[in-house]
Amino acid sequence: MHQGARVAFHTLGCKLNYSETATLARHLQQKGMTVVPFEDAADIYVLNTCSVTDNAEKECRQWVRRLRRRQPQARIVVTGCYAQLQPQQIAAMGVDLVLGMAEKFQLADYLSTLSEGPTSPVVSCGRSDRLTEFHHSFSLGERTRSFLKIQDGCNYHCSFCTIPLARGESRSPTIAEVVQQALALQQAGAQEVVLTGVNVGDFGIINGKRKAHLLNLLEALEQQTQIPRFRISSVEPNLLTDELIDFLAGSCRFMPHLHLPLQSGSDRILASMRRRYKAAFYADRVEKLKSSIPHCCIGADVITGFPGETDEDFEQTYTLLRDLPVDYLHVFTYSERPNTEALRYGEVIPIPVRKQRTHVLRSLSDRKRRLFYAAQLGKVRPVLFEHGCTENGLPAGYTDNYVYVSAAEGRAGSVLPVLLERLNDSVVHGTVLHDFTESRISAIDPLLASH
């Protein structure tokens, strides 16, 4: 494809994919191509796909069909986890280029080999067990919040999960490399950096050998950079050590917000999922986190309808989450994934039962989030107002502890103290306190003053 070609990207799935899409877009811009919004007419459309659920794959197929109708002459490229796992299935949908996980980082080279006019699809997808290289990636949306990839792949092999099949073994860059990238983001004006990966808590494996731990990285980032805010996207419960919690409790730049995947509250189901903890251990981690950082926001992933999940198992999940100080849930309905161990399990749960359980947990999540938001009213918290983020026309953004806030005098790209006043559906309205001082912080919220 020629210089000046218009390229549009669409990302499905996780923050890691977003950081990689942003990196691919920058590569193509450096080669003289123009990146345009996905809604616009483009010469090339790139879909960076996900394979976590059946729905994510379905969405990719729908996009291919829509793009073919909308822009019949355009080239369609599909890459990401779905492309890595099902390259031939995707090629058969009438796309031009299918690139696996390693090949996607040579997108520009592959595009240059595409000739004009109709051609048969080019498929380039190496074996997942040969995915050993770490490709640095980050996004930097309007210089506000950046997603920085610090880890890839996973060695855990949970019985429902395709990610290790699509992304290979756990691997990381060195601490020095991450710090260097963070300094570049700082230079570019990033106000918040979210550390992302497949299994972030497993940071530190290089060429199959453990060279460092996540805590070492966090300490280095705090000491060697001045980025105002860091956030950790998610940590497996078994990797959330007391030392990590103590570090977060004592840090003023690592935000009091953590996502801890649970998946099920039944020990029987956790064992059959091949998760590395029991429900009581998970509860202990949540309690420890909340007692060390009382204003911390905690999120959890849950899967409903895993094979063999009885009403009693589901009840255990519901009760555990209802009673624990977990503040919101990401609920996934189990879907059969090719080549996973769980596919061989009997006791398949009927789809309507899975959906009903998802509905119940999503309602619980709404209630919990509202309770957490309501508990923050009357407090003053620092809000990072984001570019392009508005609520009823007012600037909006997130507090340190992940409350979504709008305030009339918010300024995109700035962290400002906001008095949280009213809860409206899923947003808290507040007032920016321009004359806010340390002494007033202590008077209103001593915990904030210590953070």
Ligand code: SF4
């Ligand atoms: S920890 Fe389990 S669920 Fe998470 S990516 Fe690894 S295998 Fe998948």
